[in-house]
Every structure is written in C-alpha cells, then in structure tokens.
Amino acid sequence: MxxxxxxxxxxLANAASLFLAASGLSLIFGVxxxxxxxxxxxxxxxxxxxxxxxxxxxxxxxxxxxxxxxxxxxxxxxxxxxxxxxxxxxxxxxxxxxxxxxxxxxxxxxxxxxxxxxxxxxxxxxxxxxxxxxxxxxxxxxxxxxxxxxxxxxxxxxxxxxxxxxxxxxxxxxxxxxxxxxxxxxxxxxxxxxxxxxxxxxxxxxxxxxxxxxxxxxxxxxxxxxxVFVITVIGGLGSITGAFLAAILVSLLNAFGILIFPSISLVLIFLCMAVVLVIRPWGFLGKPVVAGHKSAGVTVRPWQPWSREARIGAAIVVAIAALLPFWLGTYGLFVGAEMMIAVIFAVSLQFLMSTGGLDSFGHAAYFGLGAYGAAMAVKWLGAPMEAALLIAPLTGLVGALVFGWFCVRLSGVYFAMLTLAFAQILWSIAFQWVPVTGGDNGILGVWPSGWASSPATYYWLTLAVAVFSVAALRMLVFSPFGYALRGVRDSTLRASAIGFSRQRVQYAAFAVAGAFAGLAGALFAFLKGSIFPDALSIPQSVDGLVMVLLGGIATVSGSVVGAIVYTAASIWLMSQTDLSRLVLGGLIVVLVVAFPKGIVGSISDLVGGPLFRRRGAGPAGREAAVAGSEGA
Amino acid sequence: MTGAGLRVRDLDSFYGPAQILFEVGFDVAPGEVVALLGRNGAGKSTTLRSLMGLMARREGEISFRDTRIETLPTYEIARLGLGYVPEDRRIFTELTVEENLTVGQQRPREGVTTWTPERLYALFPNLAEMRRRPGGQMSGGEQQMLTIARTLMGNPSLILLDEPSEGLAPKIIEQMADAIVTMKREGLSIVISEQNLHFARLICDRAYILEKGRIRFQGSMAELEADEAVRNQYLAV
Known part of the structure; x- marks a missing residue:
C-alpha cells in the first residue's frame, strides 16, 4: 500500500514539469x-x-x-x-x-x-x-x-x-x-x-x-x-486546465505502469490516449479546431494524367536509371538503391499528404513496421527475402489500419501530432522490448536471397519496385478512389453530400500509404542487412517530409526528385561535417520560408514547359475554385 | 471633402483572383449617417471589410481624418478611430460581456465622445443585466447590442455597421434604431450597410446603392424615396 x-x-511531482511545458505549448497554439x-x-x-x-x-x-x-x-x-x-x-x-x-x-x-x-x-x-x-x-x-x-x-x-x-x-x-x-x-x-x-x-x-x-x-x-504532444492531445489543445489534468493522468499512468509493465509502460499511455480520443476527439477540454489553415495539399494546381511526351520522357529516365549498373561501382549502386527506397517512401507520404490532404508526422512508423516485419520474418520464421517482401507491406498495412483508425478521426494539426505520437510509441517498443526486437542492438543478418545479393541486381530490384510504386500511386490518384480522396480533401461537406465519408476514404488512403512505406522499409532492411529502432524515429519521418517538401509537395515527380536529391545531399553532408543537424535544420527553415514550393514547383513556375503545362488555369484558377467554395 | 470624414476613391477589391468591387467611391462627412444599400451579394460587406484592411487585396484610395489608410494594417486603422461592427457579430463567446467590452477599449480620443462601460449599459439596458454572462449564452439581439457596444469602447469617430438589423425581431430593431440615433446625436459619423430600406429610412441622411460591386446611385434619402425606378431596379427583391 x-x-x-x-x-x-x-x-504528481513528475506532472509539474510536464504541465509547465504542455501549458506553454497549449497557450502558444491557442493564440x-x-x-x-x-x-x-x-x-x-x-x-x-x-x-x-x-x-x-x-x-x-x-x-x-x-x-x-x-x-x-x-x-x-x-x-x-x-x-x-x-x-x-x-x-x-x-x-x-x-x-x-x-x-x-x-x-x-x-x-x-x-x-x-x-x-x-x-x-x-x-x-x-x-x-x-x-x-x-x-x-x-x-x-x-x-x-x-x-x-x-x-x-x-x-x-x-x-x-x-x-x-x-x-x-x-x-x-x-x-x-x-x-x-x-x-x-x-x-x-x-x-x-x-x-x-x-x-x-x-x-x-x-x-x-x-x-x-x-x-x-x-x-x-x-x-x-507534451500526448498531453495536449488528451487535455485538448489550447486548454490550460486540460493540460493540467492530462499531465497528472499521464504522470500517474507512468508511475504505476512502471510497477506493472516495467518495459512497456508507454503502451498504457497509448491505450489511455486511444480511449480519450474515441470518446472525446478533441481531448478533455478542447474544442474542434476550426479549419483556419489550409492543409498543404490544397495549394496544388489541378493534376492531369501525363501526356504522351511526358510518358516517353519518364520511360527514358527509367531506362537510363536501369543502365547505371554498367557504369557505377558497388558504392554507387548502394547509394542508388538507397535513393530508390527513399523514392518509394517519399512517394507514399506524398500520396497521403498531397492527394489525401493528411499531413503525417509519423510516417516512419509504417516504414519501420515493414522493416521490422521483414527482419523478424527472416529471423524468427526463416522466411526467404521474397516472402519477407510480401509480408512487409502487410505489416505496414496492418499498423496503418490500427493507428489510422484513430488518426483519421482527427484532422489538421491534431492528426499530425497523433501520427507522431504513434510512431514514437512504436519506436519505444522497438527500443525497449529487447527479447523480440533486439532493442538498441537491432536485428542483424537480414540479407537478400542469392539471386539479388549482388549490388547490381539488388539495385535493379529496388528500381523495379520504385517504378511499380510510383506508377501504382499515380494511377490511384486518377482512379475513382483518387477523385473521392481529393474531393473530401477539398470540401468535406460537399463530398459527404454526394455520399463519401471523409473518415472512410481517408482511412483507405492511410492504409495504402502505410503499405507502400512498409515495402520501402523491407527493401531498406535487406539493403543494410540489419534494422535498428532509428527506422521508426522522428528524424526518419521528418526525412520523408523534407524529401516531399524539397521536391515540391504538389507533384509526384517532385517527391521523386526530392527523395533523390535529399538522399544524395545528406550522404554528402554526413561526410563533410559533424554538425549535420545544424545544417539540415537550417536547410529546413530556409526551405519552408523561402522555397515552399520545392524544386519541381519552382521550376514549373519558371519554365511552364510541356511537362508542366496544364490545360486551363494555373495556380490562380485553383485559388479561384477554393475561394468560390468558401464564398458559397 | 476631407477633414474629419471618410473619402473613398476608385476602390477595387479582390477575393483571390475574383474582383468583387469596381471603382467604388463615396464620402462621409463628419456627423453624417450614410446608408450603403444593395441586394445580397452586391458588395456591401466587402466594401466595409476593405475599409478595415480585412481583404487580402484591395486597391484605390481611402482617406480617413486626413490620413491615407489603404496600406495600413487593420489595428492601426482601428486606432485612428474607425470602428467596425461585422455582419456576423463575432462576439467572443468565451468572454463575459464585461470582458468583451475590455477588448474593445482604447484611449480617449480628442474631440470624440468617450464611452465607458457604464454609459454603454445606459445605452443598452439589456447588457447591464448580464455583465458576467459569457457572450455565447446571449440571444442574437443581445449579441448585436454587445458587438456595437464593444466597438464604441474604442471611442471611434466613425463607425461601420454591417447589416445591424439582420435577423432581429422588429422590437429589437426599434431599440437598435434608437441607439443609432443616440450615437448620431453624440456626433459620430456612421456608415450602415443594409438590405432593409425601412430601417435605413429611419436613421440615414444619404444613401449609396451598390450593384455587382459598383456604385449605381447616390443621393439623399428623400431623393431615393422619390425615385421608384431606382428602388425597383436595384433594391426590390
């Protein structure tokens, strides 16, 4: 007793500092x-x-x-x-x-x-x-x-x-x-x-x-x-009293969770948050956030399927990429495979953000689930690479189905915070549940099957999967499901009036993005031969966001370019400086403030060339459509 | 005509790429009550929002008390003594009546009536009975009175009222008209956007009629009264 x-x-003593931090966050958000x-x-x-x-x-x-x-x-x-x-x-x-x-x-x-x-x-x-x-x-x-x-x-x-x-x-x-x-x-x-x-x-x-x-x-x-994110989500963003109550609740759960499940006390907090969100989506004392901000996806120009010229151009680019192993050495191919994996990850996130209008801050969760799913299949079931590559998207999918069920109930910034919290919970499980995940030591010895073990064949494998993923997601954008998704993104009310449930459509998109991220994670595990909790961490999620943003959030091709440029830049940066986070952080800030449209967005504004030319209205026309829907 | 009044010339206003106002121009002399009439969607609210700097893009010339205000941020326009009462009232629902008045408070202004909460409670007796009540728990009419009182706390020399009679019961509309007449007697200039010609007739000196973002008529209330053709063309529903 x-x-x-x-x-x-x-x-209760622990709650004090948490409350101070959370009340500050809530206060700032409120205003x-x-x-x-x-x-x-x-x-x-x-x-x-x-x-x-x-x-x-x-x-x-x-x-x-x-x-x-x-x-x-x-x-x-x-x-x-x-x-x-x-x-x-x-x-x-x-x-x-x-x-x-x-x-x-x-x-x-x-x-x-x-x-x-x-x-x-x-x-x-x-x-x-x-x-x-x-x-x-x-x-x-x-x-x-x-x-x-x-x-x-x-x-x-x-x-x-x-x-x-x-x-x-x-x-x-x-x-x-x-x-x-x-x-x-x-x-x-x-x-x-x-x-x-x-x-x-x-x-x-x-x-x-x-x-x-x-x-x-x-x-x-x-x-x-x-x-603090968990506390403000539970307490309600903008409410100081809510932050106080939630800080006490979370601290007590921590204090007693350690007595009951010492290694995975975070699971208790997760359960608690889940229960609160189901009963009160805006937290104890929060209020629904009025959509004051547009989501990043809403600023995109109208999309069209590629023209014939653009298809031929893309085919030429893929052909060149396929010929690279005849010039590149082992290291070059290793980097190339890493780029292809980054492309799959970035494109899956871009699909969720731009087409779905859902800004996920925890996409690494599904990347990591795929990676761990594949690694564990190899380690515990003795599965070959081919089977593991099929299992990985499924683990990503299942994870996305479980977490997405909660996430899509929210929108905007609540959604971003919740996805981040889920990813972080998975990270702590991977970190703390040593007997299963190996904890900090990770899972080693995850190697590709014999036929794919040479650098060139593994590169071709990643290239093939990347081309398949990009093509599949692009086709999805122009499928009826893609139109429904864009519909609920642009006007939830109108979409629901013609029979689309926002939650259901976005839930499906969340699952799709999770499956593709899981595929990327598995390829990553086989490329490195090992997997560590880093794959689930916040920096991994942010890497994806920066790739999408760097290339230009509005286009799929932007994410491809962004993933390749960012992977190259970060590998180079690591070799040049010990202060890579300082440089990367600075880059992110400059990107957001000065080049919010990214590489492809900025180029297409400048050039307006055949690949980028759109029938009818440019960005202005899009704004008109948005303004019109607000005015109506 | 400048001095203490308001002078608007060639005002264009945009919502995204869509132009809403076209070369709107009008004047308000000190102490004058001017009606801005027109049908739903004619651009009345947009005109008032443009004056307050609440439209993302507006072009033209706006002078208020000898100061060009078309490039000033909203709060500086308000601090020059231009009061704004929005159409949707926008009471701070979490704040009590007293606190709502506190937000509107500005320093006394030379040559302009200084309002205190007590004076405003005298003007709107309903509010006096609910000083501690949150704005969200008031009726529409009470909220309308509070939003006007809140703006008066800034001691404006000119006040923009966007459809003050909209959605109110006839009895409340009468009270509103009385209050506006009192404000006029205190020397305030007033611009009222209205669809309700009867209400405008009670209190206004002159009228401008907007249609599709352009001024189509200007004249005294009496002239408008006499011109049935204009009324039928631009106001009749």
Missing part, C-alpha cells in the same frame, strides 16, 4: 495556431542554462535565482525566434510550421552539443531540499513535495493572468478570433510575441526545475515533446 502512495506522489515543435528544445535549453547558472550562483537564493534567470534567458531567445522566424510563417500551412520549428529543434541539438558537450550533466540538489521525508515508512524527496505544490500554483497564476488582466483577456479573445481583435485596435504582433515568450518561459522553467531530479542530456527535447 505504502508503495502505491509514494508512487502516486512521485507521479498563434502554431504547434511549436521546438518546445522540447527550449525545455532542454532551460535545463542546460540552469545547470550552468547554478554552478556560478551559490546558496538557496542563488539556486532559485539561477532557475528563474535560466527560464527568462531562454524566454528571450524564444521571443527572438518568434520575431525572426515565426512571424514569416503564421500564414503558412501548419505542416510548414511544424517542419520549421522541427528544423529549429535540430539546430538547437547541435548547438547544445557544441556548448555543453555530449556528456550527461548532473546538476546540484536544491539547497535546503536535499533530503527526503518519510511517507508511510518510505522516503519521498522533499523537492518532490515542492513540485507537487508548484503545479496547482502555476495553474492558479495562469488563470489569474488570463482572467484578471487586460492582457489575459486579449489573449483569450485572440484565441477565438484574431481578425476581430485586430479590428478593435489591438496590435496582434506584440500579443503573439508576448504569448510565445510566456509559453517558452514556462517550458524552460519546466526544464530548469528538472535538474535536481534527473541528469541533463541532449535527448531531453524529443522525449519531452512526445509526452
């Missing part, structure tokens, strides 16, 4: 409609900054001053980020906002490594609170009691700020209707900056308060952001 009481209290992926990075910066400051400032006063100053310094950085970057992308599709703030996260990770080094750092205990008190005979750190009290105090403070000050009233008004607030003479620019700064202050404070409890490490950012 006493064990449970102490676990309960420890859970700016941006889901700040960089929130975890600022949480981490708060912890590092507090670590450094507590070493210079002594005593109890010094310690608490250090915590507050650390949070304030990081909040100022947040304000600068808002003014320099976010102001440029408030009108952009939410996918771009997520990506840009993820780019910032990558940059911060490398900067932290440069400044503080790769070692975990152990901060000081809080002066005067080093000890523990006995609760029913078991020790509970005194510092935890302070944290337990802090959560409700911060909640009360935020409530007073939001209800008893004019600034707070303006923030709440802007959360509902920004244009109207402007029409009443309020300068939103500074309101946004203020809210963002406050949100970052809360995140950094949450991080800083962790240093007496846990070591400071450069993995803090991604682990906290996933928990």
């Amino acid at each position: 006493s064990l449970y009481v102490v676990q309960f209290l420890a859970g 700016t409609r941006i889901v700040n992926f960089a929130h975890g990075a600022f949480y981490m910066l708060g912890a590092y900054m507090a670590f450094t400051l507590t070493r210079t400032l002594d005593g109890a006063v010094g310690f608490w001053a250090a915590i507050l100053i650390a949070a304030a310094v990081v909040a100022v950085m947040g304000a600068l980020l808002e003014m320099v970057l976010l102001r440029r992308i408030y009108q952009a599709p939410e996918l771009f906002q997520l990506l840009a703030t993820f780019g910032v996260t990558l940059m911060v990770e490398d900067i932290v490594l440069l400044v503080w080094g790769p070692e975990d750092l152990v901060g000081p205990r809080a002066p005067g609170l080093e000890g523990a008190i006995l609760v029913m005979g078991r020790p509970l750190p005194t510092y935890d009691i302070l944290l337990i009290a802090l959560g409700p105090i911060v909640l009360l403070g935020l409530w007073l700020l939001m209800h008893r000050t004019r600034w707070g009233v303006l923030v709440r008004a802007a959360t509902q209707d920004r244009d109207m607030v402007a029409a009443l003479g309020v300068n939103q620019k500074w309101l946004f900056t203020g809210v963002f700064t406050l949100g970052i202050f809360l995140a950094a404070l949450g991080g800083a308060l962790q240093i007496p409890r846990t070591a400071v490490s450069h993995h803090m950012d991604l682990s906290i952001i996933v928990e």
